Amino acid sequence: MTPERSWWGWGTTDRALSDDECVALGGLVPGLPDRPRAVPRVEDVTLPVSRLAPPSSLPVTTDPAVRASHTYGKAYRDVVRALSGDLPGAPDAVACPVTEDDVVRLLDWAGSAGVVVVPFGGGSSVVGGVEYRGDRAWLSMDLTALDRVLEVDPVSRAARIQAGALGPVLEEQVRPHGLTLRHFPQSFEFSTLGGWLATRAGGHFATLHTHIDDLVESMRFVTPAGVSESWRLPGSGAGPSPDRLFLGSEGTLGVVTEAWMRLQDRPRFKASTSVTFRDMTTATAAVREIAQAGLYPANCRLLDPGEAALSGASSSGECVLVLGVESAVHPVEGRLAELTDLAHAHGGAVAARAGARDGAAEAWRSAFLRMPYVRDGMARMSAIVETFETACTWDRVEEVYATVQAEIGAAVQEVTGAPGLVNCRFTHVYPDGAAPYLTVIAAGRLGSEVAMWDDVKTAAMEVLGRLGATVTHHHAIGRDHRPGYDRQRPEPFAVALRSVKAALDPAGILNPGVLIDPV
Structure with missing residues:
Protein backbone atom coordinates (compact mmCIF):
# COMPACT_ATOMS: atom_id res chain seq x y z
CA MET A 1 0.00 0.00 0.00
CA THR A 2 1.42 3.39 -1.04
CA PRO A 3 1.84 5.79 1.91
CA GLU A 4 -0.44 8.83 1.83
CA ARG A 5 1.17 12.14 0.90
CA SER A 6 0.74 14.94 3.39
CA TRP A 7 -1.44 17.69 1.95
CA TRP A 8 0.02 20.39 4.22
CA GLY A 9 3.60 19.36 4.95
CA TRP A 10 6.55 17.34 3.78
CA GLY A 11 6.50 13.76 2.57
CA THR A 12 4.14 11.06 3.75
CA THR A 13 1.78 11.09 6.73
CA ASP A 14 3.22 7.90 8.23
CA ARG A 15 6.59 9.58 8.77
CA ALA A 16 5.29 12.80 10.32
CA LEU A 17 6.28 13.48 13.93
CA SER A 18 3.80 12.56 16.65
CA ASP A 19 2.51 15.16 19.11
CA ASP A 20 4.86 13.83 21.80
CA GLU A 21 7.85 14.06 19.44
CA CYS A 22 6.89 17.66 18.63
CA VAL A 23 6.75 18.52 22.32
CA ALA A 24 10.14 16.92 22.96
CA LEU A 25 11.74 18.93 20.15
CA GLY A 26 9.99 22.10 21.25
CA GLY A 27 11.61 21.75 24.64
CA LEU A 28 14.99 22.40 23.01
CA VAL A 29 13.96 25.97 22.12
CA PRO A 30 12.93 28.22 25.04
CA GLY A 31 9.70 30.16 24.73
CA LEU A 32 7.60 27.73 22.69
CA PRO A 33 4.07 26.51 23.57
CA ASP A 34 3.51 23.38 25.65
CA ARG A 35 1.53 21.58 22.95
CA PRO A 36 1.74 21.50 19.15
CA ARG A 37 -0.76 23.12 16.86
CA ALA A 38 -3.33 20.62 15.60
CA VAL A 39 -3.04 19.41 12.04
CA PRO A 40 -6.16 20.50 10.16
CA ARG A 41 -8.12 17.99 8.13
CA VAL A 42 -8.21 18.94 4.50
CA GLU A 43 -11.99 18.35 4.57
CA ASP A 44 -12.34 21.17 7.11
CA VAL A 45 -10.41 23.79 5.15
CA THR A 46 -12.52 26.49 3.49
CA LEU A 47 -11.45 27.35 -0.05
CA PRO A 48 -12.62 30.19 -2.28
CA VAL A 49 -15.24 29.26 -4.85
CA SER A 50 -13.64 28.22 -8.13
CA ARG A 51 -13.91 30.82 -10.88
CA LEU A 52 -13.32 28.31 -13.67
CA ALA A 53 -15.61 26.11 -15.75
CA PRO A 54 -13.19 24.43 -18.15
CA PRO A 55 -14.45 22.31 -21.05
CA SER A 56 -15.30 18.76 -20.01
CA SER A 57 -12.91 17.48 -22.68
CA LEU A 58 -9.94 18.72 -20.65
CA PRO A 59 -8.42 16.69 -17.77
CA VAL A 60 -9.25 19.23 -15.07
CA THR A 61 -10.71 18.86 -11.57
CA THR A 62 -12.05 21.33 -9.03
CA ASP A 63 -12.07 18.82 -6.17
CA PRO A 64 -11.42 20.81 -2.95
CA ALA A 65 -8.87 18.37 -1.51
CA VAL A 66 -6.87 18.37 -4.74
CA ARG A 67 -7.00 22.17 -4.93
CA ALA A 68 -5.84 22.47 -1.31
CA SER A 69 -2.85 20.19 -1.84
CA HIS A 70 -1.75 22.23 -4.87
CA THR A 71 -1.95 25.65 -3.22
CA TYR A 72 1.56 25.87 -1.82
CA GLY A 73 4.99 24.29 -2.05
CA LYS A 74 6.85 22.99 1.00
CA ALA A 75 8.75 25.99 2.36
CA TYR A 76 8.44 26.86 6.05
CA ARG A 77 6.05 29.72 5.25
CA ASP A 78 3.94 27.32 3.15
CA VAL A 79 3.70 24.77 5.96
CA VAL A 80 2.71 27.38 8.55
CA ARG A 81 -0.02 28.83 6.35
CA ALA A 82 -1.40 25.41 5.52
CA LEU A 83 -1.39 24.46 9.21
CA SER A 84 -3.46 27.57 9.88
CA GLY A 85 -5.95 26.66 7.14
CA ASP A 86 -4.93 29.87 5.38
CA LEU A 87 -5.51 29.06 1.69
CA PRO A 88 -7.21 32.11 0.13
CA GLY A 89 -5.09 31.79 -3.01
CA ALA A 90 -5.87 28.15 -3.77
CA PRO A 91 -5.92 27.27 -7.48
CA ASP A 92 -9.32 27.49 -9.08
CA ALA A 93 -8.71 24.08 -10.61
CA VAL A 94 -6.00 21.45 -11.08
CA ALA A 95 -5.15 19.98 -14.46
CA CYS A 96 -3.81 16.41 -14.67
CA PRO A 97 -2.57 15.85 -18.24
CA VAL A 98 -1.69 12.30 -19.23
CA THR A 99 -0.21 13.08 -22.65
CA GLU A 100 1.74 15.88 -24.23
CA ASP A 101 -1.30 16.64 -26.36
CA ASP A 102 -3.22 17.30 -23.15
CA VAL A 103 -0.59 19.86 -22.19
CA VAL A 104 -0.92 21.57 -25.58
CA ARG A 105 -4.72 21.68 -25.36
CA LEU A 106 -4.62 22.99 -21.79
CA LEU A 107 -2.26 25.82 -22.73
CA ASP A 108 -4.37 26.68 -25.78
CA TRP A 109 -7.52 26.91 -23.67
CA ALA A 110 -5.83 28.85 -20.87
CA GLY A 111 -4.34 31.34 -23.32
CA SER A 112 -7.69 32.00 -24.97
CA ALA A 113 -9.44 32.29 -21.58
CA GLY A 114 -6.75 34.38 -19.88
CA VAL A 115 -6.22 31.73 -17.19
CA VAL A 116 -2.87 31.62 -15.39
CA VAL A 117 -1.08 28.24 -15.54
CA VAL A 118 1.47 27.18 -12.92
CA PRO A 119 3.30 23.91 -13.72
CA PHE A 120 3.43 21.52 -10.74
CA GLY A 121 5.70 18.48 -10.41
CA GLY A 122 6.04 17.00 -6.95
CA GLY A 123 5.19 20.30 -5.27
CA SER A 124 8.42 20.36 -3.25
CA SER A 125 9.33 23.98 -4.07
CA VAL A 126 10.71 25.92 -1.11
CA VAL A 127 10.79 29.32 -2.81
CA GLY A 128 7.16 30.02 -3.73
CA GLY A 129 7.62 28.54 -7.20
CA VAL A 130 4.25 26.78 -7.46
CA GLU A 131 2.14 29.38 -5.66
CA TYR A 132 0.39 32.07 -7.71
CA ARG A 133 0.08 35.36 -5.81
CA GLY A 134 -1.98 37.41 -8.20
CA ASP A 135 -5.73 38.00 -8.55
CA ARG A 136 -6.44 36.16 -11.82
CA ALA A 137 -8.11 32.76 -12.06
CA TRP A 138 -5.41 30.12 -12.13
CA LEU A 139 -4.80 26.50 -12.96
CA SER A 140 -2.21 24.28 -11.29
CA MET A 141 -0.91 21.82 -13.92
CA ASP A 142 0.15 18.57 -12.23
CA LEU A 143 2.51 16.64 -14.55
CA THR A 144 2.96 13.48 -12.47
CA ALA A 145 0.86 11.31 -14.78
CA LEU A 146 3.55 11.74 -17.45
CA ASP A 147 5.91 9.42 -15.61
CA ARG A 148 7.26 6.85 -18.08
CA VAL A 149 10.73 6.05 -19.32
CA LEU A 150 9.83 5.95 -23.01
CA GLU A 151 13.10 4.71 -24.46
CA VAL A 152 16.53 3.54 -23.28
CA ASP A 153 19.69 3.77 -25.39
CA PRO A 154 22.15 1.42 -23.61
CA VAL A 155 24.88 2.08 -26.17
CA SER A 156 24.96 5.82 -25.44
CA ARG A 157 23.79 5.28 -21.84
CA ALA A 158 20.82 7.62 -22.11
CA ALA A 159 17.05 7.46 -21.70
CA ARG A 160 14.05 9.44 -22.94
CA ILE A 161 11.99 10.18 -19.85
CA GLN A 162 8.70 11.97 -19.34
CA ALA A 163 8.98 15.03 -17.13
CA GLY A 164 6.41 13.99 -14.54
CA ALA A 165 8.42 11.00 -13.30
CA LEU A 166 9.14 11.24 -9.58
CA GLY A 167 12.66 10.27 -8.53
CA PRO A 168 11.85 6.72 -7.33
CA VAL A 169 9.59 6.07 -10.34
CA LEU A 170 12.36 7.10 -12.71
CA GLU A 171 15.05 5.02 -11.01
CA GLU A 172 12.80 1.96 -10.83
CA GLN A 173 12.43 1.98 -14.62
CA VAL A 174 16.13 2.34 -15.49
CA ARG A 175 17.39 -0.07 -12.81
CA PRO A 176 16.71 -3.23 -14.89
CA HIS A 177 19.20 -1.87 -17.43
CA GLY A 178 21.90 -1.58 -14.76
CA LEU A 179 21.75 2.20 -15.08
CA THR A 180 20.98 5.21 -12.90
CA LEU A 181 20.47 8.92 -13.46
CA ARG A 182 22.48 9.45 -10.25
CA HIS A 183 20.61 12.60 -9.30
CA PHE A 184 19.40 12.45 -5.71
CA PRO A 185 18.30 15.77 -4.22
CA GLN A 186 16.93 15.76 -0.68
CA SER A 187 13.48 15.97 -2.28
CA PHE A 188 14.20 12.90 -4.44
CA GLU A 189 11.08 10.98 -3.34
CA PHE A 190 8.75 13.92 -3.90
CA SER A 191 10.07 15.81 -6.90
CA THR A 192 10.03 15.17 -10.64
CA LEU A 193 12.46 15.22 -13.53
CA GLY A 194 10.62 18.20 -15.00
CA GLY A 195 10.86 20.04 -11.71
CA TRP A 196 14.60 19.35 -11.53
CA LEU A 197 15.07 20.68 -15.07
CA ALA A 198 12.85 23.72 -14.57
CA THR A 199 14.74 24.74 -11.43
CA ARG A 200 18.28 23.60 -12.30
CA ALA A 201 18.18 21.37 -9.25
CA GLY A 202 21.27 20.27 -7.39
CA GLY A 203 21.70 16.64 -6.41
CA HIS A 204 23.10 14.98 -3.32
CA PHE A 205 26.56 14.40 -4.81
CA ALA A 206 29.00 17.07 -3.73
CA THR A 207 31.44 17.22 -6.65
CA LEU A 208 31.65 16.80 -10.44
CA HIS A 209 28.08 16.46 -11.82
CA THR A 210 26.32 18.38 -9.07
CA HIS A 211 23.44 19.91 -11.05
CA ILE A 212 20.84 18.40 -13.34
CA ASP A 213 22.19 20.63 -16.14
CA ASP A 214 25.18 18.30 -16.51
CA LEU A 215 22.95 15.30 -17.25
CA VAL A 216 20.76 16.75 -20.02
CA GLU A 217 21.23 15.45 -23.57
CA SER A 218 18.15 17.11 -25.08
CA MET A 219 14.77 18.49 -24.00
CA ARG A 220 11.23 18.70 -25.33
CA PHE A 221 9.39 21.81 -24.19
CA VAL A 222 5.80 22.94 -24.85
CA THR A 223 5.20 26.68 -25.04
CA PRO A 224 2.07 28.61 -26.03
CA ALA A 225 3.93 29.51 -29.22
CA GLY A 226 4.81 25.93 -30.15
CA VAL A 227 6.84 22.86 -29.21
CA SER A 228 10.64 23.05 -28.96
CA GLU A 229 12.79 19.92 -29.17
CA SER A 230 16.58 20.01 -29.24
CA TRP A 231 18.74 17.42 -30.97
CA ARG A 232 20.37 14.57 -29.06
CA LEU A 233 24.06 15.43 -29.04
CA PRO A 234 26.97 14.81 -26.66
CA GLY A 235 27.98 18.44 -27.16
CA SER A 236 27.51 21.24 -29.65
CA GLY A 237 28.88 24.68 -30.40
CA ALA A 238 25.95 25.62 -32.62
CA GLY A 239 25.03 28.99 -31.21
CA PRO A 240 23.34 29.66 -27.86
CA SER A 241 21.98 26.41 -26.42
CA PRO A 242 18.19 26.01 -26.58
CA ASP A 243 18.36 23.69 -23.58
CA ARG A 244 20.19 26.34 -21.58
CA LEU A 245 17.36 28.76 -22.34
CA PHE A 246 14.74 26.47 -20.83
CA LEU A 247 16.79 25.00 -17.97
CA GLY A 248 15.95 27.05 -14.89
CA SER A 249 13.03 28.85 -16.56
CA GLU A 250 10.76 27.74 -13.68
CA GLY A 251 7.57 27.39 -15.70
CA THR A 252 7.64 30.96 -17.04
CA LEU A 253 8.38 30.06 -20.68
CA GLY A 254 6.67 26.70 -21.09
CA VAL A 255 6.28 23.17 -19.76
CA VAL A 256 8.94 20.45 -19.93
CA THR A 257 7.27 17.27 -21.18
CA GLU A 258 10.24 14.95 -21.70
CA ALA A 259 14.01 14.86 -21.95
CA TRP A 260 16.83 12.61 -23.02
CA MET A 261 19.01 12.22 -19.93
CA ARG A 262 22.57 10.91 -19.59
CA LEU A 263 22.69 7.81 -17.40
CA GLN A 264 25.52 6.01 -15.62
CA ASP A 265 26.29 2.46 -14.63
CA ARG A 266 25.05 1.73 -11.13
CA PRO A 267 27.88 1.90 -8.56
CA ARG A 268 29.09 -1.41 -7.10
CA GLY A 468 28.47 39.00 -3.97
CA ALA A 469 27.31 35.48 -3.11
CA THR A 470 24.51 33.92 -5.15
CA VAL A 471 20.94 34.26 -3.97
CA THR A 472 20.54 30.51 -4.44
CA HIS A 473 22.76 27.57 -5.34
CA HIS A 474 20.05 24.96 -5.99
CA HIS A 475 16.74 26.01 -4.42
CA ALA A 476 15.67 28.12 -7.45
CA ILE A 477 14.21 31.63 -7.52
CA GLY A 478 10.43 31.31 -7.37
CA ARG A 479 8.80 34.34 -5.83
CA ASP A 480 10.65 34.35 -2.52
CA HIS A 481 14.10 34.94 -4.06
CA ARG A 482 13.03 37.52 -6.64
CA PRO A 483 14.54 40.55 -4.81
CA GLY A 484 17.94 38.89 -4.61
CA TYR A 485 17.73 37.56 -8.16
CA ASP A 486 16.89 41.01 -9.54
CA ARG A 487 20.09 42.27 -7.94
CA GLN A 488 22.23 39.38 -9.23
CA ARG A 489 20.85 39.26 -12.80
CA PRO A 490 22.52 41.57 -15.37
CA GLU A 491 20.05 44.08 -16.78
CA PRO A 492 20.77 43.29 -20.48
CA PHE A 493 19.93 39.67 -19.70
CA ALA A 494 16.71 40.78 -17.99
CA VAL A 495 15.76 42.68 -21.15
CA ALA A 496 16.41 39.56 -23.25
CA LEU A 497 14.44 37.36 -20.84
CA ARG A 498 11.43 39.68 -20.99
CA SER A 499 11.56 39.57 -24.79
CA VAL A 500 11.69 35.75 -24.82
CA LYS A 501 8.76 35.66 -22.40
CA ALA A 502 6.73 37.96 -24.67
CA ALA A 503 7.53 35.85 -27.73
CA LEU A 504 6.80 32.42 -26.23
CA ASP A 505 3.96 33.40 -23.87
CA PRO A 506 2.25 36.42 -25.44
CA ALA A 507 -0.81 36.12 -23.17
CA GLY A 508 1.42 36.13 -20.08
CA ILE A 509 -0.29 33.10 -18.54
CA LEU A 510 2.71 31.01 -17.43
CA ASN A 511 3.72 31.33 -13.76
CA PRO A 512 3.56 35.14 -13.56
CA GLY A 513 5.89 36.77 -11.04
CA VAL A 514 8.65 34.18 -11.25
CA LEU A 515 12.02 35.42 -12.62
CA ILE A 516 10.47 38.61 -14.09
CA ASP A 517 7.47 40.81 -13.38
CA PRO A 518 4.18 39.71 -14.97
CA VAL A 519 3.05 41.52 -18.08
Missing part, protein backbone atom coordinates in the same frame (compact mmCIF):
# COMPACT_ATOMS: atom_id res chain seq x y z
CA PHE A 269 31.82 -0.14 -4.79
CA LYS A 270 31.22 2.38 -2.00
CA ALA A 271 33.10 3.56 1.08
CA SER A 272 32.80 6.47 3.47
CA THR A 273 34.25 7.92 6.63
CA SER A 274 34.29 11.11 8.69
CA VAL A 275 37.03 13.53 9.70
CA THR A 276 36.90 15.96 12.62
CA PHE A 277 38.58 19.38 12.77
CA ARG A 278 39.07 21.81 15.62
CA ASP A 279 37.73 24.84 13.70
CA MET A 280 36.20 25.93 10.40
CA THR A 281 39.36 27.66 9.17
CA THR A 282 41.43 24.48 9.05
CA ALA A 283 38.45 22.42 7.89
CA THR A 284 37.74 24.84 5.03
CA ALA A 285 41.38 24.71 3.91
CA ALA A 286 41.23 20.92 3.85
CA VAL A 287 38.01 20.85 1.86
CA ARG A 288 39.39 23.35 -0.65
CA GLU A 289 42.44 21.16 -1.27
CA ILE A 290 40.20 18.10 -1.66
CA ALA A 291 37.98 19.96 -4.14
CA GLN A 292 41.00 20.99 -6.19
CA ALA A 293 42.71 17.59 -6.15
CA GLY A 294 40.65 16.02 -8.94
CA LEU A 295 39.58 13.06 -6.78
CA TYR A 296 35.87 13.91 -7.00
CA PRO A 297 34.38 12.40 -3.84
CA ALA A 298 30.69 11.61 -4.11
CA ASN A 299 30.15 13.11 -0.67
CA CYS A 300 32.15 15.97 0.80
CA ARG A 301 29.88 17.55 3.42
CA LEU A 302 31.55 19.87 5.92
CA LEU A 303 29.43 20.45 9.03
CA ASP A 304 30.23 23.34 11.35
CA PRO A 305 30.04 22.66 15.11
CA GLY A 306 26.37 23.65 15.35
CA GLU A 307 25.33 21.53 12.38
CA ALA A 308 27.42 18.59 13.60
CA ALA A 309 25.70 18.77 17.00
CA LEU A 310 22.23 19.16 15.47
CA SER A 311 22.68 16.08 13.29
CA GLY A 312 24.25 13.99 16.04
CA ALA A 313 27.55 13.70 14.14
CA SER A 314 29.50 15.29 17.02
CA SER A 315 28.81 16.77 20.44
CA SER A 316 32.34 17.99 21.20
CA GLY A 317 32.27 21.36 19.46
CA GLU A 318 34.17 20.04 16.46
CA CYS A 319 33.63 20.45 12.74
CA VAL A 320 32.89 17.19 10.93
CA LEU A 321 33.71 16.38 7.32
CA VAL A 322 31.72 13.49 5.85
CA LEU A 323 33.54 11.88 2.91
CA GLY A 324 32.19 9.24 0.55
CA VAL A 325 33.40 7.64 -2.68
CA GLU A 326 31.83 5.23 -5.13
CA SER A 327 32.53 3.55 -8.46
CA ALA A 328 30.89 1.18 -10.89
CA VAL A 329 34.18 -0.34 -12.09
CA HIS A 330 36.80 -0.61 -9.36
CA PRO A 331 37.26 -0.65 -5.56
CA VAL A 332 37.40 2.79 -3.95
CA GLU A 333 39.32 2.30 -0.70
CA GLY A 334 42.49 3.69 -2.29
CA ARG A 335 40.76 6.89 -3.35
CA LEU A 336 39.19 7.28 0.09
CA ALA A 337 42.66 6.91 1.61
CA GLU A 338 43.99 9.68 -0.66
CA LEU A 339 41.16 11.95 0.47
CA THR A 340 41.67 11.26 4.15
CA ASP A 341 45.43 11.79 3.78
CA LEU A 342 44.71 15.29 2.47
CA ALA A 343 42.36 15.96 5.37
CA HIS A 344 44.86 14.59 7.89
CA ALA A 345 47.56 16.89 6.50
CA HIS A 346 45.38 19.83 7.58
CA GLY A 347 44.98 18.56 11.12
CA GLY A 348 41.91 16.41 10.62
CA ALA A 349 41.34 13.40 12.83
CA VAL A 350 40.19 10.56 10.61
CA ALA A 351 37.70 7.97 11.82
CA ALA A 352 38.79 4.33 11.66
CA ARG A 353 39.02 3.19 8.05
CA ALA A 354 37.88 -0.33 8.81
CA GLY A 355 34.22 -0.93 7.95
CA ALA A 356 32.15 0.77 5.32
CA ARG A 357 30.55 3.54 7.41
CA ASP A 358 31.29 5.18 10.73
CA GLY A 359 28.87 6.56 13.34
CA ALA A 360 29.24 10.24 12.47
CA ALA A 361 28.55 9.65 8.79
CA GLU A 362 25.53 7.48 9.58
CA ALA A 363 24.17 10.07 12.03
CA TRP A 364 24.43 12.79 9.41
CA ARG A 365 22.70 10.69 6.74
CA SER A 366 19.83 9.87 9.07
CA ALA A 367 19.40 13.49 10.15
CA PHE A 368 19.58 14.68 6.52
CA LEU A 369 16.65 12.50 5.46
CA ARG A 370 14.64 13.19 8.61
CA MET A 371 15.15 16.95 8.76
CA PRO A 372 12.12 18.05 6.66
CA TYR A 373 9.81 16.09 8.97
CA VAL A 374 11.53 17.64 11.99
CA ARG A 375 11.03 21.08 10.42
CA ASP A 376 7.28 20.41 10.15
CA GLY A 377 7.11 19.17 13.73
CA MET A 378 8.86 22.28 14.98
CA ALA A 379 6.52 24.44 12.89
CA ARG A 380 3.62 22.90 14.78
CA MET A 381 5.31 24.21 17.95
CA SER A 382 5.55 27.74 16.45
CA ALA A 383 9.32 27.48 16.06
CA ILE A 384 10.98 29.08 13.06
CA VAL A 385 12.98 26.39 11.24
CA GLU A 386 14.14 27.11 7.74
CA THR A 387 17.14 26.93 5.46
CA PHE A 388 18.78 29.01 2.78
CA GLU A 389 21.82 28.33 0.65
CA THR A 390 24.36 30.18 -1.43
CA ALA A 391 27.69 29.75 -3.22
CA CYS A 392 30.83 31.84 -3.57
CA THR A 393 34.46 31.49 -4.62
CA TRP A 394 37.05 30.15 -2.18
CA ASP A 395 38.65 33.56 -1.64
CA ARG A 396 35.38 34.73 -0.02
CA VAL A 397 34.13 31.56 1.68
CA GLU A 398 35.41 32.36 5.17
CA GLU A 399 34.13 35.94 5.00
CA VAL A 400 30.70 34.81 3.79
CA TYR A 401 30.48 32.15 6.49
CA ALA A 402 31.45 34.49 9.33
CA THR A 403 29.38 37.46 8.14
CA VAL A 404 26.24 35.49 7.40
CA GLN A 405 26.38 33.75 10.76
CA ALA A 406 26.86 37.03 12.64
CA GLU A 407 24.33 39.12 10.74
CA ILE A 408 21.62 36.48 10.46
CA GLY A 409 22.12 35.71 14.13
CA ALA A 410 21.62 39.40 14.89
CA ALA A 411 18.52 39.50 12.69
CA VAL A 412 17.04 36.50 14.51
CA GLN A 413 17.71 38.20 17.85
CA GLU A 414 16.04 41.41 16.68
CA VAL A 415 13.01 39.71 15.13
CA THR A 416 12.31 37.15 17.85
CA GLY A 417 13.76 38.89 20.89
CA ALA A 418 15.92 35.89 21.73
CA PRO A 419 19.04 34.20 20.37
CA GLY A 420 18.56 31.49 17.79
CA LEU A 421 20.68 28.87 16.11
CA VAL A 422 22.38 29.59 12.77
CA ASN A 423 24.20 26.45 11.62
CA CYS A 424 26.05 25.80 8.38
CA ARG A 425 27.26 22.96 6.22
CA PHE A 426 28.93 22.90 2.80
CA THR A 427 26.69 20.85 0.53
CA HIS A 428 28.71 21.08 -2.69
CA VAL A 429 32.33 21.96 -3.40
CA TYR A 430 34.04 22.95 -6.62
CA PRO A 431 37.65 23.65 -7.56
CA ASP A 432 36.86 27.38 -7.40
CA GLY A 433 34.36 27.60 -4.54
CA ALA A 434 31.80 26.09 -2.18
CA ALA A 435 28.07 26.15 -1.45
CA PRO A 436 27.33 27.02 2.21
CA TYR A 437 23.86 25.85 3.33
CA LEU A 438 22.47 27.47 6.48
CA THR A 439 19.81 26.31 8.92
CA VAL A 440 18.02 28.81 11.16
CA ILE A 441 16.14 27.71 14.30
CA ALA A 442 14.43 30.21 16.60
CA ALA A 443 11.34 30.70 18.73
CA GLY A 444 8.43 32.19 16.83
CA ARG A 445 5.17 33.69 18.04
CA LEU A 446 1.90 31.95 17.24
CA GLY A 447 0.27 33.75 14.34
CA SER A 448 3.39 35.77 13.46
CA GLU A 449 5.72 33.02 12.26
CA VAL A 450 5.51 33.88 8.56
CA ALA A 451 6.14 37.58 9.06
CA MET A 452 9.05 36.84 11.39
CA TRP A 453 10.67 34.45 8.93
CA ASP A 454 10.17 36.92 6.09
CA ASP A 455 12.11 39.53 8.07
CA VAL A 456 14.97 37.09 8.65
CA LYS A 457 14.89 36.05 4.99
CA THR A 458 15.08 39.70 3.91
CA ALA A 459 18.18 40.15 6.04
CA ALA A 460 19.71 37.03 4.49
CA MET A 461 19.09 38.27 0.95
CA GLU A 462 20.64 41.64 1.79
CA VAL A 463 23.84 40.24 3.21
CA LEU A 464 24.30 37.72 0.37
CA GLY A 465 23.85 40.44 -2.23
CA ARG A 466 26.29 42.74 -0.45
CA LEU A 467 28.91 39.98 -0.31
